[in-house]
Amino acid sequence: MSDFWVLFAKELKNLLRDKKLIFGLVIVPLLIYPALGKGMGIGIEKARGETHVAIANFDSGDYGSLLIRALNSSPNVTVTLVEAGDVEAALERASSLKQNVLVVIPPGFSESIAENRSATVYVYGIFSSLGTGMKESVSEGRINAIIQALSRGIAEIKVKKLGFSEPSALLSPIQARSLSYVRGRLVNVSPSVVSAILASQSVTLPIVVFLMVTLTAQIAAGAIASEKENKTLETLLTLPVKRTTIVASKIGGTAVMGLIAALTYTFGMRSYIGSSFGGSNVSLGDLGIRITPQGILLFGVVVFLTVAFALSLAMLLAIFSEDVQSANTVVSSVILPLAFPSFILMYTDLSSLPKAAAYALLSDPFTHPIVAYQWMLAGEYARIAWSIGYLSVAALVLLYLTARAFSGEKILTAKMGWGRRRR
Amino acid sequence: MEVPAVRVEGLEKDYGKVRALKGISFQIGEGEIFGLIGPNGAGKSTTLKILATLLRPTAGKAEVFGRDVVEEAGKVREMISYLPEEAGAYKNLTGREYLEFMAKLYAKGGRDADEMLELGVELSGLGERLDDKVSTYSKGMTRRLLLARALMVKPKLAILDEPASGLDIINAYTIRKTIKALSASEGVTFLISSHNMLEVEYLCHRVALISGGRIVEVGTPAELKERYEAENLEEVFMRAVGLEGGQK
Ligand SMILES: Nc1ncnc2c1ncn2[C@@H]1O[C@H](COP(=O)(O)OP(=O)(O)OP(=O)(O)O)[C@@H](O)[C@H]1O
Ligand SMILES: [Mg+2]
Numbered sequence: 130m131s132d133f134w135v136l137f138a139k140e141l142k143n144l145l146r147d148k149k150l151i152f153g154l155v156i157v158p159l160l161i162y163p164a165l166g167k168g169m170g171i172g173i174e175k176a177r178g179e180t181h182v183a184i185a186n187f188d189s190g191d192y193g194s195l196l197i198r199a200l201n202s203s204p205n206v207t208v209t210l211v212e213a214g215d216v217e218a219a220l221e222r223a224s225s226l227k228q229n230v231l232v233v234i235p236p237g238f239s240e241s242i243a244e245n246r247s248a249t250v251y252v253y254g255i256f257s258s259l260g261t262g263m264k265e266s267v268s269e270g271r272i273n274a275i276i277q278a279l280s281r282g283i284a285e286i287k288v289k290k291l292g293f294s295e296p297s298a299l300l301s302p303i304q305a306r307s308l309s310y311v312r313g314r315l316v317n318v319s320p321s322v323v324s325a326i327l328a329s330q331s332v333t334l335p336i337v338v339f340l341m342v343t344l345t346a347q348i349a350a351g352a353i354a355s356e357k358e359n360k361t362l363e364t365l366l367t368l369p370v371k372r373t374t375i376v377a378s379k380i381g382g383t384a385v386m387g388l389i390a391a392l393t394y395t396f397g398m399r400s401y402i403g404s405s406f407g408g409s410n411v412s413l414g415d416l417g418i419r420i421t422p423q424g425i426l427l428f429g430v431v432v433f434l435t436v437a438f439a440l441s442l443a444m445l446l447a448i449f450s451e452d453v454q455s456a457n458t459v460v461s462s463v464i465l466p467l468a469f470p471s472f473i474l475m476y477t478d479l480s481s482l483p484k485a486a487a488y489a490l491l492s493d494p495f496t497h498p499i500v501a502y503q504w505m506l507a508g509e510y511a512r513i514a515w516s517i518g519y520l521s522v523a524a525l526v527l528l529y530l531t532a533r534a535f536s537g538e539k540i541l542t543a544k545m546g547w548g549r550r551r552r
Numbered sequence: 553m554e555v556p557a558v559r560v561e562g563l564e565k566d567y568g569k570v571r572a573l574k575g576i577s578f579q580i581g582e583g584e585i586f587g588l589i590g591p592n593g594a595g596k597s598t599t600l601k602i603l604a605t606l607l608r609p610t611a612g613k614a615e616v617f618g619r620d621v622v623e624e625a626g627k628v629r630e631m632i633s634y635l636p637e638e639a640g641a642y643k644n645l646t647g648r649e650y651l652e653f654m655a656k657l658y659a660k661g662g663r664d665a666d667e668m669l670e671l672g673v674e675l676s677g678l679g680e681r682l683d684d685k686v687s688t689y690s691k692g693m694t695r696r697l698l699l700a701r702a703l704m705v706k707p708k709l710a711i712l713d714e715p716a717s718g719l720d721i722i723n724a725y726t727i728r729k730t731i732k733a734l735s736a737s738e739g740v741t742f743l744i745s746s747h748n749m750l751e752v753e754y755l756c757h758r759v760a761l762i763s764g765g766r767i768v769e770v771g772t773p774a775e776l777k778e779r780y781e782a783e784n785l786e787e788v789f790m791r792a793v794g795l796e797g798g799q800k
Contacts, residue, residue, distance in 0.1 A: 132657060135653065135656045135657055136657075138653075139642065139645070139653050142644065142645060142649070143642055143644045143645065146644040147644060359640040359641075359642070359643060360636065360638050360639045360640040361639070361640050361641060361642060363601075363604075363606060363634070363636040363639060364634065364635075364636060364639055364698070366605075366606055367604045367605060367606060367629055367632065367633075367634040368629065368654075368657050368658075369626075369629045369630040369657065369658060369660070370629075370657055371626070537608075538606065538607050538608055541601075541606055541607065542567065542607075
């Protein structure tokens with residue numbers, strides 16, 4: 130085995146046996162995220178369950194009974210009739226019966242409809258606890274939909290009686306059909322669905338990139354700083370091995386961890402978003418967006434280079450730190466401000482920004498994976514190539530600086546507490 | 553003339569404003585056990601670190617078997633094995649894995665990693681505990697592991713900074729025996745710093761006394777005792793650094 134592989138194997142062994150690391154890398158994304166997502170999903174599911182409606186009918190005509198029948202025959206709705214002298218008493222009854230909604234049909238309801246006047250139904254949401262309010266709002270929505278449908282049905286009957294053969298055309302003279310025109314292609318999907326798909330992607334990606342970059346940076350810093358803290362560095366540096374080989378093995382070991390993080394976090398976020406916000410069954414392919422292997426490859430290179438940049442930056446900073454704690458502090462305080470601007474891209478598009486602002490954003494290497502992803506979807510590969518060029522230069526410069534710092538004696542004599550008071 | 557194992561000439565080292573070494577010179581012959589003794593802060597560790605290619609001298613020259621420690625650091629590293637004054641091993645590895653890792657890195661040019669490992673296992677004297685993680689070792693046990701790894705590779709020059717610090721009497725004794733044996737049978741050259749005068753007197757062929765970044769005396773233990781009319785090296789030490797009045 131060559132020196133690199135011996136050192137690389139040791140790095141991996143050392144990292145994979147670190148319980149804290151495995152917790153952050155595997156347990157959090159693969160168990161805790163999906164569990165959180167499930168939790169939210171259960172909340173929504175519950176709200177979508179049975180709606181319990183109480184009805185107080187103060188009307189004596191036919192239309193009141195028609196409404197009760199309509200509610201009764203609707204799916205997911207259970208109707209309980211309450212007898213009460215007035216609305217106040219009806220509310221108290223409904224509340225004690227643990228109903229979500231009380232529908233009050235006032236006196237003269239049928240009469241108004243029969244005389245072609247507008248009639249009113251009162252819908253009360255009953256909040257017994259001050260929880261999420263999700264259940265009450267879902268219930269109200271359902272009742273309103275039923276009343277709307279009934280109202281329309283009555284209208285159609287009335288219009289028909291007036292001698293019109295197509296009552297719905299009269300009632301809704303204008304129909305809206307929404308379609309989307311996605312990058313020069315007509316697709317039979319409404320704009321709101323397209324936005325939803327794009328939005329869920331544009332939220333996931335920055336978060337995954339952010340987590341991956343900060344996590345690998347911390348691991349990289351730890352790989353150097355722990356050698357100092359555990360006093361293994363001096364021995365390591367006198368071994369008959371090239372210093373560049375040592376740096377390479379540390380980058381290799383950390384990169385593997387970064388890769389694991391990328392996979393586990395992508396998977397974790399997917400199931401988190403998937404289970405809590407309900408996946409839409411329209412895919413990117415349906416929008417006419419083709420992701421080619423070439424595009425994926427280019428995007429992969431961008432992600433790889435971004436991680437390489439973060440790694441070398443973290444290592445460079447760790448070389449000048451005294452121990453793991455101060456290395457982590459300094460790495461966070463440098464990487465976080467660099468990683469945050471990419472969140473701007475969650476809300477805005479690069480093309481909608483002023484030129485200067487766009488270039489300022491692009492000067493930050495951590496925005497590149499997100500922008501490159503959009504370019505990949507758009508098939509603008511030449512732009513990704515530019516991004517790869519820029520990132521390569523940035524990463525190589527840092528790698529060179531890191532290798533140089535590792536070869537000098539500063540790595541042994543620099544003892545920056547980084548703002549922490551020395552004991 | 554034969555190339556000395558170590559040749560140091562006019563060596564100076566500044567740490568920022570602190571002048572740790574103020575021009576020291578000495579030579580060590582091949583196969584010799586050479587001791588560096590002196591009070592705290594005298595510059596022993598600094599000298600050893602320069603020879604181990606970790607620090608760059610501010611001025612002067614240091615060579616190991618004719619190779620410059622700065623210009624030909626890579627070549628020097630192939631010939632030496634260095635035990636730092638304060639050192640640890642990788643906590644998540646077992647003792648055996650640690651020795652294995654080191655053996656693989658040193659086993660080059662036809663030398664057998666298994667042979668090194670076998671010697672390392674024996675020298676460590678850790679027995680079954682070798683299969684436990686280093687994080688569960690006591691200070692002395694870790695020291696034994698590190699010493700074993702430094703010696704198992706049978707370097708041309710072993711640079712040991714206070715090798716027996718933290719070891720109990722029995723282990724310290726065993727280590728001294730091992731060093732003597734390796735010097736005699738394998739011709740390994742040793743450069744050792746120590747505070748234990750008994751150890752130095754028993755072990756070292758020649759001794760250099762260092763104080764305030766300067767070499768005060770060099771000679772065999774017998775020569776030094778005679779020069780200072782002292783009973784033992786401890787008295788030599790006290791008199792040489794001027795802490796106790798004596799003849800001379
Ligand atoms: N990293 C450093 N930064 C600044 N000064 C240092 C550093 N290392 C050592 N020194 C200084 O250099 C001088 C020599 O230190 P050195 O460690 O070589 O002494 P030593 O002889 O090994 O002492 P000891 O017996 O305590 O181990 C001391 O004055 C010390 O304060
Ligand atoms: Mg010392």
